[in-house]
Amino acid sequence: MERTLSIIKPDGVGKGLIGEVVSRFEKSDIRIIAMKMLWMTKKQAQGFYAVHAERPFFDSLTDFMSSGPIVVMALEGEDVIAKNRKLMGATNFEDAEEGTIRRDFATDIEKNIVHGSDAPETAAFEIGYFFNSFEIIGA
Numbered sequence: 417m418e419r420t421l422s423i424i425k426p427d428g429v430g431k432g433l434i435g436e437v438v439s440r441f442e443k444s445d446i447r448i449i450a451m452k453m454l455w456m457t458k459k460q461a462q463g464f465y466a467v468h469a470e471r472p473f474f475d476s477l478t479d480f481m482s483s484g485p486i487v488v489m490a491l492e493g494e495d496v497i498a499k500n501r502k503l504m505g506a507t508n509f510e511d512a513e514e515g516t517i518r519r520d521f522a523t524d525i526e527k528n529i530v531h532g533s534d535a536p537e538t539a540a541f542e543i544g545y546f547f548n549s550f551e552i553i554g555a
């Protein structure tokens with residue numbers, strides 16, 4: 417059993433895609449074990465994306481991620497990190513496979529609807545960034 421963090425980004429929430437994304441998880445044998453909506457400050461977004469601090473897109477990314485409400489979810493399942501990444505599609509929606517969330521809805525490499533952890537270590541950091549143990553079902 418593995419865990420990962422999913423975020424429906426401000427563009428996904430703004431486009432009314434919360435139900436769509438949740439429904440894709442529920443149809444894919446992915447269990448939602450924690451979920452909440454929140455609005456990050458710029459500082460909180462900078463902390464979340466600290467690994468990208470040196471990237472040229474960091475300032476714009478953290479502005480965007482603190483521009484509106486997001487939905488964060490902890491997901492659990494077998495190979496859930498890879499499964500979630502397959503459902504999301506490539507970071508750049510133009511490279512994403514047909515039928516993936518980003519291919520279907522993203523408009524921009526930055527405004528790409530969803531985020532998903534890329535490895536078990538990042539998943540542990542990212543889940544812990546938003547949830548304490550009392551908020552995770554089965555923790």
Ligand code: CMP
Nearest residue numbers: 468473477507525526527528530531532
């Ligand atoms: P995400 O999976 O949340 O991880 C880092 C985010 O940075 C990425 O999705 C995009 O929203 C954003 N981003 C903006 N420009 C780039 C870029 N050139 N390469 C990768 N990620 C980018």
